[in-house]
Amino acid sequence: MVVTPPAGGVELSAVSPNWVTTRLDFLSNWARSNSLWPMPFGTACCAIEFMATAASRFDLARFGMERLSYSPRQADVLICAGRLPFKLAPVIRRIWDQMPQPKWSISMGACASSGGIFDNYAMVQGIDTIIPVDVYVPGCPPRPEGLVYGIMLLQKKIKGESFTDSDLRQEHLVDDAGMFLPPERVDELSEPFGNSIHQTRSG
Amino acid sequence: MTGVSPSVGALTAEFGSAILRTVVSCGDSIVYVTRERAHDILAWLKNTPGQEFDYLTDITAVDYRDPERPLEVVYQLRSLGRKADLRVKIALDGSAPLEVDSVYDLWKGADWLEREVYDMFGVSFVGHPDLRRILMWETYGEGYPLRKDFPLRGHFSRAEQVRQALAANPEAQYSLEELSLAQAMHDLPADMTERLRRGERGLVP
Amino acid sequence: MLQAYIPLLLVVAFVVVNAVIMLGLSHWLSSSRPTGVKLQPYESGMPVLGDARERFSVKFYLVAMLFIIFDIEVVFLFPWAVAFNQLPAQSGLLLVAMLIFLGVLTAGFIYAWKRGALEWS
Numbered sequence: 264m265v266v267t268p269p270a271g272g273v274e275l276s277a278v279s280p281n282w283v284t285t286r287l288d289f290l291s292n293w294a295r296s297n298s299l300w301p302m303p304f305g306t307a308c309c310a311i312e313f314m315a316t317a318a319s320r321f322d323l324a325r326f327g328m329e330r331l332s333y334s335p336r337q338a339d340v341l342i343c344a345g346r347l348p349f350k351l352a353p354v355i356r357r358i359w360d361q362m363p364q365p366k367w368s369i370s371m372g373a374c375a376s377s378g379g380i381f382d383n384y385a386m387v388q389g390i391d392t393i394i395p396v397d398v399y400v401p402g403c404p405p406r407p408e409g410l411v412y413g414i415m416l417l418q419k420k421i422k423g424e425s426f427t428d429s430d431l432r433q434e435h436l437v438d439d440a441g442m443f444l445p446p447e448r449v450d451e452l453s454e455p456f457g458n459s460i461h462q463t464r465s466g
Numbered sequence: 467m468t469g470v471s472p473s474v475g476a477l478t479a480e481f482g483s484a485i486l487r488t489v490v491s492c493g494d495s496i497v498y499v500t501r502e503r504a505h506d507i508l509a510w511l512k513n514t515p516g517q518e519f520d521y522l523t524d525i526t527a528v529d530y531r532d533p534e535r536p537l538e539v540v541y542q543l544r545s546l547g548r549k550a551d552l553r554v555k556i557a558l559d560g561s562a563p564l565e566v567d568s569v570y571d572l573w574k575g576a577d578w579l580e581r582e583v584y585d586m587f588g589v590s591f592v593g594h595p596d597l598r599r600i601l602m603w604e605t606y607g608e609g610y611p612l613r614k615d616f617p618l619r620g621h622f623s624r625a626e627q628v629r630q631a632l633a634a635n636p637e638a639q640y641s642l643e644e645l646s647l648a649q650a651m652h653d654l655p656a657d658m659t660e661r662l663r664r665g666e667r668g669l670v671p
Numbered sequence: 672m673l674q675a676y677i678p679l680l681l682v683v684a685f686v687v688v689n690a691v692i693m694l695g696l697s698h699w700l701s702s703s704r705p706t707g708v709k710l711q712p713y714e715s716g717m718p719v720l721g722d723a724r725e726r727f728s729v730k731f732y733l734v735a736m737l738f739i740i741f742d743i744e745v746v747f748l749f750p751w752a753v754a755f756n757q758l759p760a761q762s763g764l765l766l767v768a769m770l771i772f773l774g775v776l777t778a779g780f781i782y783a784w785k786r787g788a789l790e791w792s
Contacts, residue, residue, distance in 0.1 A: 291700060334713055349631035350603050353639065354716030356632060360708040364701075384611050384620035384627075385602070392628050432702035434709075441633030446625030453624035462618060636718030644720070653721020 280427045288425045295339070295365060296418040298327040302338030302362070304355060307345030309372035312404040321407035326414060335362040340417065341394070344404075346374035347387040356437065359394040364432045367397045367421070369413055372404050378453070379403060382462065388453035393443055395435050471495035473517055473552050481507055486557075496553040504556050505567040511543060511552065512572050519543035519552060522573035525580055527587040529614045537613075539566055539589055558589070568594040586612035603631075605638050605667070637667050733788050744776050 278284060301323075303313055317323045317331070332338040335358045347355060359368070370390050373379035376399045378388035387393060397420060400413035424431060437443050444452070455462070469490050474497055478485050484503035489496040499507050511519045523542040530537075536559040543552045558564050568591035569576045580591040581600040588610035591597055598604050602611065607630065608621045620627060637645055637658045645662065648654045654662075661667065711719050748769075755765050783789065 287700070336713060349627055352628065352631040353634070356716075357708060357718070358713075358716045360706060361711070361713055363709065364704050383618050384608065384616070387628070387631075388624055392624075393632070426700070432704060434704045434706055436706060436708075437632065440629060442625075442629055443632075446623075446629070449625040449628050450623055455619075639717055640720065648720040651721060655720075658720075 277429075278427050280425060284425065284427050288427075289422075291426070292422045292424055296421040299339045299367070299414070299417070299421075300330050300332045300337060301328050302332050302335055302341045302358070303344060304341055304358065305344040306347060306351065307374065309344035309375070309402075309404040312402075312407060312410065313342060313344045313371065316407035316410045321411060323411075323414075326411075326418070328414070335359070338362055339366060341366065341368040342371055343368065343375040343390050344371040346372075346379060346381055347390055347393070348385050349387055350385075352387055352393050355390065356393050356443070360434075360436070364434070367417055368394055369398045369400060369410075369417060370396045371400045371410060371413070372402055374403075376401060377456075382455050382459040391444075392449045392452055395443075469493060469495075471550060471552055473511065473519075473550070476514075476517065477507065477511075480510060494551060494553055496555060498555050498557060501556050501558065501562075501566060504554070505569065508541065508543075508554065508569050509572055511554070517545065518547055519545045519550075521546050522569070522575050522579070523551075525569075525576060525583055527583045527589055527612075529587060529612065531614055536560070537564065537587065537589070539583065541569070564589045565592055566590075567592050568597075570594055586610060588613065603634065603638060604641075605634060635661055635667065637662060730791060734791075737783060737788065741776070741780070744773070747772070 303310065305313055315321060317329065323329055335341070341355075341359060341362060343355065359366075368390075370376045374381060374386065375390050376396075378386050380403070382388065390396060391399075398413045398417045400410055402409050405413070435443065442449070470488060474485075474488050474495055477497060478488075481499075481503060484500050484507060486498040486500065488498070511517050521544040523544050524540075525542075526540050528538045528540060536557045539556045539558065541554040541556075543554065544550070545552075556566055558566070564587070566589060568580055570580065570591075570593065577595070578600060580594050581597060583589050584591060584594075584597055585599040585601050599606055608627075609616055611620070622630070635658075640648075645654065645658075649659065712723055714720075751765070751769055755762060755769075758765065
């Protein structure tokens with residue numbers, strides 16, 4: 264294994280995996296997953312449940328997540344707790360872009376995952392049309408135990424990562440039209456489902 | 467009719483034919499007035515001793531499903547001293563443009579209330595200092611969402627809505643007040659100044 | 672005599688090596704993906720208007736400067752007090768010298784007071 268001194272950051276993913284890389288992976292993944300500093304992007308009711316999860320009964324501090332960061336610069340995981348209006352879409356996109364790697368995101372609640380009960384003109388139908396999402400936590404709002412389960416799933420995902428994986432820490436930027444996903448994919452993800460298909464008011 | 471507010475009698479005595487009709491619904495008195503005299507009537511209700519409706523609780527509008535019924539602008543008034551409520555409605559039929567005189571000079575709280583009615587229903591308020599959208603972004607292009615002929619999910623496709631939301635020029639996310647302050651401090655980036663000069667604020671590229 | 676300083680040098684060396692290892696490892700093992708938007712200042716998700724360096728009032732500078740001067744004055748009092756304690760024979764001379772020093776600074780203090788440098792608003 265050869266690690267060349269960096270000029271500005273190093274492309275360690277060129278290395279082929281071996282025992283040393285797995286030990287280093289274990290170390291860095293253990294450190295990262297047990298100190299995920301969340302950025303609570305709380306917009307609505309799910310933010311209350313996030314506060315409850317962070318408080319004493321359910322306690323995020325045992326995961327190392329008690330230090331909430333309202334600046335994206337010092338945050339590891341963006342927890343979008345609550346519905347996202349279209350007016351707020353460029354804001355969350357910019358905040359996601361301004362988070363330095365390594366970063367993950369949790370979509371908390373039904374509204375952040377799919378638009379929830381708000382299948383209308385004003386709400387984004389799932390933040391995965393705007394930013395990449397690692398874990399979806401269903402619920403309206405999810406119980407604190409549900410959010411904790413989602414966080415533990417994220418920890419498990421992080422522990423499975425390896426720095427020799429070249430497409431891991433990639434920035435998924437918007438394209439020239441300003442879109443994160445191609446239009447067909449956005450339409451596909453925003454398709455009404457369940458009771459929404461019966462709500463075709465006016466027009 | 468029983469349970470009608472005494473203000474209604476005083477209104478009819480003062481304004482006569484400008485008071486079109488009166489309804490009592492669930493204990494609330496509702497007065498329908500003409501658009502032309504509406505501002506005078508509301509000013510009279512605010513300033514006359516004995517009426518003193520000094521608190522404007524809300525301004526909203528109603529668009530009925532029945533196409534025969536006109537769009538109504540609703541003013542909910544309250545007299546804090548007398549602990550009395552009154553609802554004043556202006557029916558706007560489709561024959562004239564949707565315009566009403568602003569009551570910003572009477573109640574300062576009407577500022578954002580009228581902006582909301584403009585944003586959601588498209589009713590213009592003549593004399594409002596800064597009539598622009600408040601709930602949707604200022605350059606929202608799909609129309610007036612709370613009208614009954616506006617589809618629930620909007621006119622554009624979801625992909626187009628996402629594209630418009632994400633790709634509006636950066637200066638669209640600031641109010642004109644903030645932009646002019648920044649320009650006075652020479653803080654505005656050159657490309658934003660150029661786009662503002664060309665009138666392309668909020669244009670999706 | 673100088674052997675007493677060897678533990679200190681060891682501590683300094685350990686600290687330096689430790690810091691170099693921590694910073695170096697995190698620099699080598701990290702990923703760096705700068706993008707245009709990422710490098711812009713954070714403004715709650717809004718696009719940036721103007722510079723972060725704004726003009727601010729000179730009263731902050733005045734307060735800082737006055738603090739430094741009078742704090743150093745107090746700092747000088749400490750070794751003087753030790754010397755005063757250890758030289759009781761010249762106590763009169765030492766006292767007069769310090770009083771002159773304090774007098775000069777007090778004159779400056781009264782001048783600053785009269786000129787309104789202590790007014791915050």
